[in-house]
Amino acid sequence: MIENRIYNFSAGPSMLPEEVLLRAQKELLNYEGSGMSVMEMSHRSKVYDNIICGCREQLRSVMNIPDNYKILFLQGGATGMFAAIPLNLGVTGSADYIISGNFSGNAYKEAKKYLKDAREAGSTKADNFSRIPKQEELTLNPDADYVHICENNTIFGTKWHTLPETGNVPLVADLSSCILSEPVDVSKYGMIYAGAQKNMAPAGFAVVIIREDLLGHVSPLCPTIWDFTTQEKKDSMINTPPTYPIYICKLVLDWIESIGGLEEMKRRNSEKAALLYNYLDTTDFYKCAAAKEDRSMMNVTFRTGNDELDAKFVKESVARGFTNLKGHRLVGGMRASIYNAMPKEGVEALVGFMKEFEQANRK
Numbered sequence: 001m002i003e004n005r006i007y008n009f010s011a012g013p014s015m016l017p018e019e020v021l022l023r024a025q026k027e028l029l030n031y032e033g034s035g036m037s038v039m040e041m042s043h044r045s046k047v048y049d050n051i052i053c054g055c056r057e058q059l060r061s062v063m064n065i066p067d068n069y070k071i072l073f074l075q076g077g078a079t080g081m082f083a084a085i086p087l088n089l090g091v092t093g094s095a096d097y098i099i100s101g102n103f104s105g106n107a108y109k110e111a112k113k114y115l116k117d118a119r120e121a122g123s124t125k126a127d128n129f130s131r132i133p134k135q136e137e138l139t140l141n142p143d144a145d146y147v148h149i150c151e152n153n154t155i156f157g158t159k160w161h162t163l164p165e166t167g168n169v170p171l172v173a174d175l176s177s178c179i180l181s182e183p184v185d186v187s188k189y190g191m192i193y194a195g196a197q198k199n200m201a202p203a204g205f206a207v208v209i210i211r212e213d214l215l216g217h218v219s220p221l222c223p224t225i226w227d228f229t230t231q232e233k234k235d236s237m238i239n240t241p242p243t244y245p246i247y248i249c250k251l252v253l254d255w256i257e258s259i260g261g262l263e264e265m266k267r268r269n270s271e272k273a274a275l276l277y278n279y280l281d282t283t284d285f286y287k288c289a290a291a292k293e294d295r296s297m298m299n300v301t302f303r304t305g306n307d308e309l310d311a312k313f314v315k316e317s318v319a320r321g322f323t324n325l326k327g328h329r330l331v332g333g334m335r336a337s338i339y340n341a342m343p344k345e346g347v348e349a350l351v352g353f354m355k356e357f358e359q360a361n362r363k
């Protein structure tokens, strides 16, 4: 870690790789001899065209995205896509939403505004979203236009490790908090989308990866900026795109490629997650909020079971140079978001602190 930087466990926006920040700093005032910053250049210029096209190509290569999938960079974040999805894919007005946490619930609420038959096809709300629904708990409609899931539940710290079986119905998945953390088989999805601000870039856009046969059915009510078909034809540039975040995304993808791609990313991420979970499994001082088989590799949720002690933990963690460990109010306790850019040393330091805190506060 560079001096004076701290271990930031924020759920998003979150840490970016230092290599990326340093490169952006180096290129800040004069990008590749253009005499200007990427922030200052026209999105229609040749030099910017190379950046956005390069980012798209690099994403295809890093994620191994098949040719029959299109890649879009759109504004409005993942929340914007909650509306854009029913407006683009809800051809017959029917969709199944599986609720495994707050964001899948928000996506469902939004879809109900636009579809006559948006259904809740399963939910673990009764268990405070501490687990992922099982296949046999789902009531899927074989005629639905799509099935929607949130693959990694940022707030609750759970993840779909096996995707639901949806037959011929396209699976639409929110990967905001797990994209680029490990390889995924894109061909299993009709559409993947993600807000950029965790593993991809600073906040400012959502990426959409969509099978091309799902394009072309947009509702006339859809705002043009979220019309996937038009945006695909116009290379995501029907208006000014968030130019700088897309540039940083390209640098992040270069970084992932330089370390060995998503296989290596997964190796590093599972090693970090194991450091935390292995310790949590050996103590009864902290309790993990998520069911063991559904634990997220990106967001680790835990608590002591005593609200005052949790508050003390968070306060002392700040004094020790960690930040953003307070859990979301829907879960309480603590949450360590350990996205791609969090170094292993940061997680080792956190586990060290957790052990000390346990020793000092165990009754």
Ligand SMILES: Cc1ncc(COP(=O)(O)O)c(C=O)c1O
Binding pocket: 011, 012, 076, 077, 078, 079, 080, 103, 150, 152, 153, 154, 155, 174, 175, 176, 177, 195, 196
């Ligand atoms: C899984 C998931 N989906 C959606 C969102 C909302 O994203 P945005 O702020 O880009 O709209 C978040 C934000 O944290 C998230 O974690």
